[in-house]
Amino acid sequence: MNQSFVLGVIMLLLFVERSVAQSYDEIEKLIERRKLADAEKALNEKLAVNSIDDSAHYFLGNLCLFQKNKYDDAVKHFEKCVELKPQTSLYHTQLGQALGRSAQQGGIFAQIGSVGRVKGSFEKAVQLDPDDFEARYMLVLFHLNAPGIVGGSWDVAKQQAREYEKYxxxxxxxxxxxxxxxxxxxxxxxxxxxxxxxxxxxxxxxxxxxxxxxxxxxxxxxxxxxxxxxxxxxxxxxPSKFWGYLYSGRCLLEEKKYDEAIAQLAKSIELEKSYTPAYYYVGVANDRKGDKEKAIEYYQKYVEMEKRGDTVEKVKKRIEELKK
Known part of the structure; x- marks a missing residue:
């Protein structure tokens, strides 16, 4: 399972916590169990009964937001949310994110054409709810990453951070x-x-x-x-998040403290079994300390989970070398 999918599910669970819906317990449970296809089916059934259910559009928009081939669908769902409840800051924030991802997938001209709407969505979200951290965060992120020619500004990003101190x-x-x-x-x-x-x-x-x-x-x-x-x-x-242990393991690997690195990376895997780089680094640590059997085991797990990419091809080649 690749990094972007894992991050997507983590963020989707965050959006569940922010949900404005009050009658979506089963949907939330499906998402928490990562049964996303079942959640999508249930939400579409809700829309078939009531096409102006803004909460159903919100959930579906977030599901689409983390599937690369469905960014345009995410835009449509969040546009509907904004149409139905234009005073909800959260809907404008999510529309801005969906517009941004859709534009990135469409290439440079799509990005230039959409940047005004992306920025406008985040600005509207902050205007509606100045205390909303996520809206402010996305506006700061926009200004840090967008070129000045299309409205990005590091000075504005800093201004937003200073202004949020009031809240x-x-x-x-x-x-x-x-x-x-x-x-x-x-x-x-x-x-x-x-x-x-x-x-x-x-x-x-x-x-x-x-x-x-x-x-x-x-x-x-x-x-x-x-x-x-x-x-x-x-x-x-x-301490309950896998990232810190992953980073610690990566540092120890660089220091050639392989056993300590493996211990930290193992803790990372224990906390998040679907994050593939951890398996790769455990393979590297065992490879460098001369444990061929363990190196092959973790390299193979990485290949099975990641499936494709330049690093996968390199790892496959290394597995064959270790088997000789």
Whole structure:
């Protein structure tokens, strides 16, 4: 199972927690059990009975949002949500996300043509509910990533983070973490992480997003000491989440502490069995320490789960070499 799908399901569970519906217990249980096809079928049955059920459109939109071939369908569902309840901030936030993903899939001209609607959706969401962390988060993310020629602005992103301080010091700090990660301000990021506090699931996911971005930055720059400090702090803050153990294992692998790396990666797998890179790194650790049998075992698990891609082909070749 690939990374994007795992992240999608994690975020979908977050959206379930934010659901405005009051009579969707069975749908929520299906999603929590990751029976997404069954959930989609049940939701379509609800719409067949009542085509203006905004909650059904909302759930379906989120299901479509995490399937690459259904981004346009996600847009349609969230457009319907906005049409039915235009004063609901959450619906505008989700419409902005759907428009953005659909545009990315459509290429550069689609992106340029949609950027105004994407930005406008997030701005409307913030206008309707200035206290909504997710809406503010998505608007900051837009300004950090969009080129200036189409309306992106790092200064505006910073302004949004400062403004949100009026509503939540915790949320504002998380927005600054995202900004520091995007701008590769490593010392500022580490300081923000060491002082971070999280309470809600949305805050947890925002922190994970920022930490993931910063960890990737540090790996690319070979700043492993800082990466290790970030990993340790994230485990301390979120001991029930697999990410920190994954990052810690990756750092230990770089330090050639293979047994310790395997232990951390095993904890990561225990907490999230469907995240394929952990299996790959366990394979690498065993490979480097000379345990061919274990290396082959984990490499094969990685190949079976990931199925395709350049790394999969390289791993297949390595498996054959180890079998000789």
């Amino acid at each position: 939540s010091s915790r949320g504002s700090a998380l927005l600054w973490m995202l900004i520091h990660a995007q701008l590769k301000e490593h010392d500022k990021f580490l300081s923000a992480l060491e002082n971070a506090k999280i309470v809600t699931q949305i805050e947890q996911d925002a922190m994970q997003s920022a930490v993931s971005m910063e960890f990737s930055n540090l790996m690319q720059e070979n700043l492993w000491d800082k990466a290790k400090r970030i990993s340790a702090k994230f485990v301390e803050i979120s």
